[in-house]
Amino acid sequence: MPTDRAPPGWLLLIHQIPPKPDYFRVKVRRRLQSMGAVALKNSVYVLPLRDETIEDFRWLVREIAADGGEATVCEADFIEGITQAELEAMFAADRDAEYAELVAATQGSNEGEVGRLRSRLEEIQSKDYFGAPGRRAAERAVASVEAQLARASSSGSAKGVEEMRGKTWVTRQDVFVDRIASAWLIRRFIDPKARFKFAASKTYRPKPGEVRFDMFEAEYTHEGDRCTFETLLQRAGIRDRALRAIGEIVHDIDCKDEKFGREEAPGIAALLRGLVRAYPDDATRLERGAKAFDDLYTSLR
Numbered sequence: 001m002p003t004d005r006a007p008p009g010w011l012l013l014i015h016q017i018p019p020k021p022d023y024f025r026v027k028v029r030r031r032l033q034s035m036g037a038v039a040l041k042n043s044v045y046v047l048p049l050r051d052e053t054i055e056d057f058r059w060l061v062r063e064i065a066a067d068g069g070e071a072t073v074c075e076a077d078f079i080e081g082i083t084q085a086e087l088e089a090m091f092a093a094d095r096d097a098e099y100a101e102l103v104a105a106t107q108g109s110n111e112g113e114v115g116r117l118r119s120r121l122e123e124i125q126s127k128d129y130f131g132a133p134g135r136r137a138a139e140r141a142v143a144s145v146e147a148q149l150a151r152a153s154s155s156g157s158a159k160g161v162e163e164m165r166g167k168t169w170v171t172r173q174d175v176f177v178d179r180i181a182s183a184w185l186i187r188r189f190i191d192p193k194a195r196f197k198f199a200a201s202k203t204y205r206p207k208p209g210e211v212r213f214d215m216f217e218a219e220y221t222h223e224g225d226r227c228t229f230e231t232l233l234q235r236a237g238i239r240d241r242a243l244r245a246i247g248e249i250v251h252d253i254d255c256k257d258e259k260f261g262r263e264e265a266p267g268i269a270a271l272l273r274g275l276v277r278a279y280p281d282d283a284t285r286l287e288r289g290a291k292a293f294d295d296l297y298t299s300l301r
Contacts, residue, residue: 009048009049009075009076009077010046010047010048010049010075010076010077010078010087011046011047011048011049011053011054011057011073011074011075011076012040012044012045012046012073012074012075012076013032013037013044013045013046013047013057013060013061013071013072013073014043014044014071014072014073014074015028015043015045015061015064015069015070015071015072016043016069016070016071017043017064017069018068018069024067024068024069027063028060028063028064028069031060031063032045032060034127035047035053035056035057035060035127036091036094036095036126036127036128036129038087038090038091038094040082046076046087047129048091048129048130049075050129054073057073058073061073088130091128091129091130091132092130092131092132092133093132095124095127095128095132095134095135096132096133096134098124099124099132099134099135099137099138100134100138102117102120102121102124102138102141102142103134103137103138103141105117105120106141106142106144106145109145114145114146114241115241115244115245117142117145118142118146118241121138121139121142124138160235160236160237160238161189161190161191161236161237161238164186164190164191164211164235164236165190165191165193165194166191166193166209167191167194167195167209167210167211168194168195168196168197168209168210168211169183169186169194169195169196169197169210169211169212169213170196170197170198170199170204170206170210170211170212170213170215171183171196171197171198171199171212171213171214171215171218172198172199172202172214172215173198173199173200173282174282175198175282175285175286176272176276177250177253177254177269177272178214178227178228178229178250178254179213179214179228180272180275180285180286180289180293181229181246181250181289181293182213182214182220182228182229182232183196183286183289183290184286184289184290184293184294185229185232185233185243185293186213186232187290188290188293188294188297189236189238189240189243190232190236190238196282196283196286197210198282198283199212199215202215202216203216203217206219213228213232214228220232220235225255225257225259226251227247227250227251227254227255229246229247229250229251229254230247230250230251233247241300241301242297242300242301243297245262245300246293246296246297246300248260248262249262249264249265249268249296252265253265253268253269253272264296268292268296271292272289272292275288275289275292
């Protein structure tokens with residue numbers, strides 16, 4: 001019976017993979033899972049026909065061929081054997097299972113897990129091609145966790161930030177990663193009118209109205225395994241997923257312990273090294289560094 005809505009069209013990936021090595025088959029299966037592809041047969045996978053899915057399958061074909069396998073991608077519409085509704089239901093069932101796992105993970109989650117939960121939600125949403133029924137429940141669950149943490153931290157955040165305003169912030173001369181990032185954090189999120197001063201002595205004693213950061217015996221510096229940027233976030237009570245991610249990047253660069261393994265760290269480190277070479281003046285470094293961290297913050301949000 002004819003309908004007003006034309007079928008969307010589908011993409012098929014048909015592959016043949018050598019039985020060995022085992023990791024090759026596992027790698028391909030994980031890549032297909034990350035795309036949200038549905039298995040029709042052992043070696044036949046389907047995605048809805050879209051620009052991004054064409055690109056995904058093409059890249060995978062190259063990977064398979066590079067490792068000694070064979071793969072073909074073709075456009076298809078199904079006439080017999082399976083209906084469009086049945087295919088869409090298969091996609092929805094896979095996404096619903098992932099949404100259900102995410103909802104379960106929100107139970108009893110803590111502050112440090114919120115960013116991971118939000119990232120996982122966005123990952124599932126990106127391959128939820130037909131709006132699985134479980135999507136809204138997962139969105140509500142993650143939003144609820146974020147709201148609860150925001151309410152719990154709002155009073156502490158306001159008090160912490162208020163105590164840090166109206167100061168002159170003193171740090172060592174020749175600023176680099178942690179101090180550039182910390183100065184940006186202070187002026188952007190704590191006190192837009194903050195003033196900065198650069199001391200030659202590592203044992204500088206603050207004058208009235210001054211606080212030190214990232215220097216010997218400073219009021220705000222490394223605490224435990226936290227870098228100064230992380231200390232400022234914690235002491236101010238700021239809860240922001242993108243700022244927490246920046247803190248992890250700064251930590252990995254400054255502490256050199258690869259605690260978070262942030263993939264952005266080498267690139268940000270290279271950018272800041274170039275900035276330092278180009279601008280010997282500390283105030284200019286803070287100004288130029290602030291623009292870089294503004295862009296990074298926008299990207300991570």
